[in-house]
Amino acid sequence: MKKHLSLFLFIFHSIASAASMKITPIDQHLWLLQGEGGNIVLAAGSNEALLVDSGLYEESANLRATLTELGVANCRWIINTHFHYDHTGGNAFPGATVIATPALRQRLSVPQILWRQQFPAQPESTWPQMSVDERLTLYLGKNEPVEIIAIPGGHTDSDALVFFPHAGVIAVGDIYFAGMYPIVHPEHGGDLLHMIERLKQALALLPANGKVVPGHGPLATRAELADWIAMIEFSLEHVRWARTAGLTLAQLQQSPLPKPLMPYQHGYRTPAQWWETVWKALPQ
Numbered sequence: 434m435k436k437h438l439s440l441f442l443f444i445f446h447s448i449a450s451a452a453s454m455k456i457t458p459i460d461q462h463l464w465l466l467q468g469e470g471g472n473i474v475l476a477a478g479s480n481e482a483l484l485v486d487s488g489l490y491e492e493s494a495n496l497r498a499t500l501t502e503l504g505v506a507n508c509r510w511i512i513n514t515h516f517h518y519d520h521t522g523g524n525a526f527p528g529a530t531v532i533a534t535p536a537l538r539q540r541l542s543v544p545q546i547l548w549r550q551q552f553p554a555q556p557e558s559t560w561p562q563m564s565v566d567e568r569l570t571l572y573l574g575k576n577e578p579v580e581i582i583a584i585p586g587g588h589t590d591s592d593a594l595v596f597f598p599h600a601g602v603i604a605v606g607d608i609y610f611a612g613m614y615p616i617v618h619p620e621h622g623g624d625l626l627h628m629i630e631r632l633k634q635a636l637a638l639l640p641a642n643g644k645v646v647p648g649h650g651p652l653a654t655r656a657e658l659a660d661w662i663a664m665i666e667f668s669l670e671h672v673r674w675a676r677t678a679g680l681t682l683a684q685l686q687q688s689p690l691p692k693p694l695m696p697y698q699h700g701y702r703t704p705a706q707w708w709e710t711v712w713k714a715l716p717q
C-alpha cells in the first residue's frame with residue numbers, strides 16, 4: 434500500500450510540476466509566470482486577459498495550464514518585448530492577437546542566428562497581427578489601461594516595454610536582467626548606449642513604490658533598477674578611465690573586479706564578458 438502511495442505521489446508530483454510554472458503575484462490582477470524561458474506577465478482584467486511575452490515553444494502547454502490554474506479561461510492579447518525565441522515561443526496561443534514592433538514581425542519571418550545557433554523562420558501563426566510603431570494603449574476593462582511603448586535599439590531592434598499605470602508595474606523585457614550583467618545583441622540591432630537611455634525612460638515612468646519585471650531574474654523594485662543603471666554607467670566610466678590609463682581589454686579583464694560590479698556575477702555572463710561588451714560599445 435505504502436509503495437502504491439509513493440508511486441502515486443511521484444506521478445502526481447511529475448504531472449503537477451510539468452503543468453505549472455512558478456507563479457508570483459505582483460498585484461491584485463497581475464502575476465509573474467516563470468518557466469525555463471523569459472519572464473511572462475499575466476494581466477487578468479475584468480473583461481479579458483493579456484500576456485506580456487509567451488516563453489518557450491516547448492512550454493506552450495505549461496503556459497495554458499498555468500492560466501487555467503489561475504482561473505483564466507482565455508487570453509485576448511499577447512505583447513512581445515522582443516523577438517528572441519525564449520519570449521515568443523508560445524505566441525500561437527489559441528484566440529490571442531499578438532502585438533509587437535514592426536521589426537519583431539520582420540525578425541520572426543526570416544531565419545536568425547542567436548548564440549551562434551541557426552534558427553529557422555518562425556511559423557506564421559507566431560507572427561504579430563498588430564504592430565506598434567511608437568505607443569499604443571489597450572484597455573483590459575473600463576479603467577484598466579495598458580501602455581505599450583516601442584523602445585527599439587537597446588537589447589535588439591525589436592524591443593518594446595509594457596506599462597500598467599494603475600499598478601505601477603513595468604515589464605521591460607531583456608533590457609534588464611535583474612541581478613546579472615546586461616546582455617546586448619549588436620547583431621540584432623542592439624546597443625548598450627541606447628539601452629541606458631531606454632532604461633532611464635522606463636525608470637521615469639515608475640512611481641517610487643513601482644515594480645519592475647525584468648526579461649530574466651526576479652521581480653525588482655524601482656531602486657534596484659536605478660542601481661543597475663548606475664552599475665552600467667560606472668562600467669562605462671571605468672572603461673573610459675582604463676583606456677586613458679593605457680590598459681588593454683585583456684588587462685582590464687585580469688584586474689580586480691571593482692566593488693559596484695560584484696553583486697552581478699551570478700547570471701549568464703562573466704565579468705570578463707561584461708567588460709568586453711562595454712569595451713565594444715564605446716567608440717574606439
Ligand SMILES: [Zn+2]
Pocket residue numbers: 515517588607648
Ligand atoms: Zn533576449
